[in-house]
Amino acid sequence: MSNVQIMTGNTAAAFGAKLCRVQVVSAYPITPQTSLTENLSQAVEGGELKAEFIRVESEHSALTVCISASSVGARVFTSTSSHGLLYMHEQLHWAAGSRLPIVLCCVNRGVGAPWSIFNDQQDAVSQRDTGWIQIYCRDNQEIIDTVIQAYRIAEALYVPVMVCYDGFVLSHTMMPVDVPDAAAVDDFLPPYKPHTILSPEDPRNINPVIFPWRRPDAEGVLRDGYMELRYKLQDTLEEAGKTIVSVGEAFAGIFGRNHGGMLWTYRMEDAEIVLCSMGSLATEATTAADMLRDRGIAAGVAGIRVFRPFPRKEVREVFRRARAIVVFEKDISYGYEGALCSDLKAAFYRSDVAAPIHNVIAGLGGRDVKARELAEATVAALDIIEAGQADEKRQTWLNCHTGN
Numbered sequence: 001m002s003n004v005q006i007m008t009g010n011t012a013a014a015f016g017a018k019l020c021r022v023q024v025v026s027a028y029p030i031t032p033q034t035s036l037t038e039n040l041s042q043a044v045e046g047g048e049l050k051a052e053f054i055r056v057e058s059e060h061s062a063l064t065v066c067i068s069a070s071s072v073g074a075r076v077f078t079s080t081s082s083h084g085l086l087y088m089h090e091q092l093h094w095a096a097g098s099r100l101p102i103v104l105c106c107v108n109r110g111v112g113a114p115w116s117i118f119n120d121q122q123d124a125v126s127q128r129d130t131g132w133i134q135i136y137c138r139d140n141q142e143i144i145d146t147v148i149q150a151y152r153i154a155e156a157l158y159v160p161v162m163v164c165y166d167g168f169v170l171s172h173t174m175m176p177v178d179v180p181d182a183a184a185v186d187d188f189l190p191p192y193k194p195h196t197i198l199s200p201e202d203p204r205n206i207n208p209v210i211f212p213w214r215r216p217d218a219e220g221v222l223r224d225g226y227m228e229l230r231y232k233l234q235d236t237l238e239e240a241g242k243t244i245v246s247v248g249e250a251f252a253g254i255f256g257r258n259h260g261g262m263l264w265t266y267r268m269e270d271a272e273i274v275l276c277s278m279g280s281l282a283t284e285a286t287t288a289a290d291m292l293r294d295r296g297i298a299a300g301v302a303g304i305r306v307f308r309p310f311p312r313k314e315v316r317e318v319f320r321r322a323r324a325i326v327v328f329e330k331d332i333s334y335g336y337e338g339a340l341c342s343d344l345k346a347a348f349y350r351s352d353v354a355a356p357i358h359n360v361i362a363g364l365g366g367r368d369v370k371a372r373e374l375a376e377a378t379v380a381a382l383d384i385i386e387a388g389q390a391d392e393k394r395q396t397w398l399n400c401h402t403g404n
Contacts, residue, residue, distance in 0.1 A: 118366020
């Protein structure tokens with residue numbers, strides 16, 4: 001039986017955490033994330049959620065509490081935005097290196113200076129190298145479903161998961177959401193089995209200073225050095241796509257919704273022109289593709305759902321027939337191009353994908369992006385490509401005055 005409610009993206013994320021029966025919530029306010037943890041605070045205070053709600057003095061401390069609580073065997077949750085995520089940077093590395101299955105919601109927001117409370121994806125994209133799985137949601141239904149899936153993924157792999165969704169565009173927008181049945185979620189998500197050992201009868205050091213080389217422990221057992229541990233994290237992330245896809249399929253078998261695994265497509269069966277993006281901007285691109293189809297341009301959309309690990313194999317297959325690719329993104333790797341565009345180019349190296357690629361930077365700091373503007377930007381990008389200027393004019397800034 002469905003339980004459809006009208007709710008914001010932040011409320012959907014809070015519902016997801018509650019359904020996962022998190023045991024520790026570590027919270028520090030920052031716009032536009034604040035109402036998420038406020039919702040969880042009310043649930044704990046009202047007895048709806050049996051969890052420790054810990055108020056801390058900073059985002060750095062928020063993730064530190066999660067690391068400590070996860071190490072002793074608790075299922076934990078936190079969330080943040082923008083500079084809050086950047087303030088967590090040191091501990092993002094620590095959580096991943098400790099192989100802790102923490103789930104964090106990043107409510108995407110622009111990074112200062114200058115100051116902005118509005119949306120882009122620069123915050124999460126800038127943390128892509130910290131060892132976390134990153135999943136980008138395109139609507140509020142996907143947010144609640146992805147939070148639930150994230151715990152099963154994280155606890156299967158012992159890797160933390162960042163669930164990313166656009167601030168205000170989703171976090172504060174009301175949409176119909178089918179709330180999963182609590183008993184069904186319990187069946188889908190088994191209890192957390194920690195890999196860490198904390199016992200007075202079997203004392204251990206956790207994350208001591210480690211030498212570069214392998215060396216025997218006190219019992220003479222040869223243990224990994226720093227580099228072997230880094231290799232194991234990388235190896236797990238490279239193989240994580242299989243788990244992400246299988247968890248999505250298992251979720252669909254119970255709840256009837258599959259959000260696409262590593263990526264999703266729209267009207268790609270005969271598409272020659274591919275629009276590519278992440279999050280809510282990719283949803284807007286589907287309407288732009290319809291507009292382009294009305295103009296006789298065979299357009300389709302490939303939405304990247306999982307940014308880390310990057311879906312190298314999947315994009316090679318999906319983009320194989322493309323004649324031209326236009327990548328829209330709400331981030332910039334300063335001095336080069338958008339990070340998604342760079343990763344796509346790297347994935348296509350020495351593959352069957354030879355289509356020219358044009359990068360469009362859009363929506364930074366919350367600047368509005370309409371479907372018709374994406375369609376027009378695609379047409380302009382095709383003009384650049386057909387004029388043989390794709391290498392010279394690699395990048396367009398949408399709705400931005402680029403003069404003096």
